[in-house]
Amino acid sequence: MDVQDQYTLGLTAFSPDRGYWTSGPGFVAPGYVQSGRGLFPIPNGGYSQRFNQTSAWGVAVYGNGGMNTTYSADYAGQAFPSPFCGKTGVFCGRNSGADLNQAFITAGYAQSFGRLSVGFAPVLAVQIFKARGLEIFAPFSSAPEQLTNHSYNWSVGAGVRAGLQYKLTDSLRPGVAGSSPIWMSPLENYKGLFANRGDFDIPANLTAGVAYDVLPTFTLLADWKHIFYSQVPSVGNSSTEQLLLGSMGAPGIGWRDINVIKVGGEHRGFDKLALRLGYSYTPIPSTLAT
Template identity: 40%
Template sequence: MFRMEHTRVAGPVVFCLAASMLPQGASATEGYFALGYSPAARGVAGAGVAYSQDAMSGAINPASVATVGRELSFGFQTFSPSRGYTGTGTGFIVAGEVNSGKEFFPVPNAAYNLPLSNGAVVNFAAYGNGGMNTSYPDVTNSTAFCMGGTGVYCGGEAGVDLTQLFVSVTYAQKMGRFSYGIAPTLAVQAFEAKGLVAFSSMSVDSTALSNNGLDFSYGLGLRLGMQYELSDQLTLGIAAQTKFDMSEFDDYAGLFEGGGDFDIPASVTIGLAYEPRADLVFLFDYQKIFYSDVPAVGNAADAGQLGADGGAGFGWEDVEVIRLGAEWKSSPEMTWRVGYAHATNPIGSEDVTFGILAPGVVEDHFSFGGSRQINARDRIDFSISYVPENTVSGPIPVANGGGTAELEMNQLSASIGWTRSF
């Protein structure tokens, strides 16, 4: 059973941190989903569906926290994406090299794991699921299509800012070699778009297309997971996330398909953890994110009017991710981690016009990190991730003046966290 002092700690910790996350936006790594949700997880490139690291492990697989014990974990990431495009002979889109500003984003996370008297655990967690951001300056636009306007799309400063926050309560239990977890999850989205007035003729409601400030969307989803110890050295893990049916962005009903509908896609992950000896573990994960099932994201740019049922979207394809990680405990005080992930690119050459707003084209991710045990109860986690530049080139439709655009993005992030065991 719960004890009152436990809930007094968990509730304020998680929800105060949750409130602090909302104003920030960022471009995440696998499409717009985050690479990992804690410093320890990022150290192995987000791998670990079959492994338990800490109280934040439930963000990867709800079953992972069944064996963690009572623990409180905080983390903080500084995320720095560099993104932009190079246009040649474009119509209403600025030609030349244009880079987005706002290159640093704070991303916190927190989790509290509480064992129950029946051998199960309940876990509270708050973390950023992902996001995307571009902030293009009000540059000179000399193309005839602009008719005197300025900025990337003739509407001054341009870009989008999307943040997704997850707050979950997980119930998990281990029974013999089998562990399971179920996590009802509240999602909160914040979104803003600027400088898109040039698309007014393509929208069912030009008053709800751009420059309407920050709008919010809410919804519920379910995350499920299991782990099974195939042997003393090999563990199988499977986790899945349902599609989140979110409330509509009313202030952007003329931008997103279905009158402002922007759901969060489903995903599934399967993987293995192999421990050849007590101080070493190797991780392998495969994940698929179903972006194409969310019309606002997956519909083609020429599917119809913006904001209409079945209308235009960003044209994103599903993303598949392979993650490899290793963790080595070099001493009782020190653990080291390394990881690599490869994600397929969701943006095709035919979708670069809208892709300028969300150039999530990166593919390869390299990470390094570790943990330092500073006393019997407290541990410091850290990690660094690097994503080299990737580009996608394609034509600008003749209806938008023609030309070409090459999208580019690279990323760098650093994370640090504190974990206390009780």
Template identity: 40%
Template sequence: MRLHGTTRALVAVVAAAPGFAGATNGYFSNGNGVASQGMAGVGIGLPQDALAAAANPAGIAFVGNRVDGGVSLFLPKRGAEISGNGYGADGNYDGNNRSIFALPEFGVTYEFLPNAYAGLALYANGGLDTGYAHNPFQAFGATGSAGVDLEQLFLSPTIAYKLFDRHAFGIGLNIAYQRFTASGLQPFTGQSVAPGNVTDQGADSSVGVGVHLGYTGQITPALTVGVTWASKIHGRFDKYKGLFADGGSFDIPENYGLGLSWKVTPAWTVAADFQRILYGNVNSIANPLANLLAGNALGSSGGPGFGWRNTNVIKIGTSYEVTSRLTLRAGYSHSSQPVASTETFLNILAPGVVQNQATLGASWKSDAKTSFGFFYGHAFKKTVNGDNSIPAAFGGGNANVHLSEDVVGVSLGRQF
């Protein structure tokens, strides 16, 4: 009952937070849990704390009875440059109206029957935010500041069962809350099936549910493997049915992955994950801007999106137990580029283009049951230069978009 009350309180705190957004792999977070994030998000085959279910629901069978909570501060730097435009839009645009975001997270796991485990994880999956005080679309008739804010919060109840003390299968629900706002996009209303639902409609929200499956197995005392799959989660923003394809549809894409961890020595662990995110299967994200030029208006079933492609992510991390109390971590991740050079015009609003991130982390056990964690990550600046990316109807030319990120997090965990 105490845990139930704590969970309700944390949900209320997160719901009241001023905003959360994080994007490293497109608009997906690179990892969840400070221990995982200190290793560049590795977690499919290396469960370390009660947030393990976020990466692989089977992982909760290997972390014991525990509770973990933390918060990360996310600092993105994003912007755009327009050149060669016939309407006079050329210039550099700073998209950092808001520069700091808080990403809270919480998890609890418990063995409720022999070899049967239950868990609950609350975390921000990701998001995107841009805010241009100097509107990049002003030359086309826009007024006020421009930008979008996409936020995603997951609540994941999970059950796992362990076989022969070395293999576990898990299933969970991903209950996803999404919130979205857009402003300063007036030039696009004339190309929409619902011109009154393109921009400046305030915040809209959506709740959807998906399934998350996973397996974790200790193949040898040194080698652990994990496999996971998460279904697409349906979402819709009715206030912006004139912006997103299929009448405001905005699904969270299906994704799957494979993870390995290897105990090189009793103190030294090396791990790696592969993840594939199917952005290309969500029309409002994947449809190219060329659909608009072919006569498919914004908000229609074949309407344009952001032209994002399916993305592959590789994460490599290591941890070393310096003493029984102190563990050090490091990692590096690389993702394929979701944004094509021909699609940068609309992606001024959503420049999720970073591809490489390096992380450092550490945890300290103050006693046998209590631990404190820390991590820092830097996603290196990436610029995608446009290739005839601004349509002739908007004066032609190119938009170049860029993004870099810093994130720092702390956590407190306790076994019980």
């Protein structure tokens, strides 16, 4: 309940290093191969308004992106040229890669009880996905016609988010929050690629953080987030599962749960304007690269 009536706008510059390294016999392009397009702008915005001194509501819109790989046709697989690999490209499909973008809308309500504040918000989500250059995997798919080279496929879904904050002192505020899985409609055009016939839910997460007012106009913030990737079959299932792509329990990306650390600061020294700057660190092991 420390937020006054306000609009917020933000832009995150996300710059992941995506690629792979391989050696020895195989069919993919050898050595270190790096994905193109290294910078992704991710916007966000919101509005909050108080009902009274102890309750408020708000709406937020934010995006999630950067899960994009783009490999040039200039790379040639080790089996090129051959009947098995008749085209250039890392997967013998010329330009190859995948693109996933997600957008979220939340409308929440918060109530304070003395030093304790609690909040609840339903979450609506929309995601789009596109894959190309993966046709060499068609013999290993349960639905090869819904594997690759389709246009963007839309998926919609919903979940819930809740959290609480406790004011230890007038300047120190710890809090925790959690989000359920966001259950999404299947990606029908790619049900031959993703496990469970195209299911691609958004994983649950749990966050703990703290805010400390160094000055009346400057706040330091830090939080830890745990993302439950292993609970989403298309993401968490092992890539070595001996089943056809797209089938129930089929191979996934093989991601494990991860921990994200964020630190930042907020400066409120201007009339009707707050400036925020932060850094996020996500230690994903190289074995999870896609």
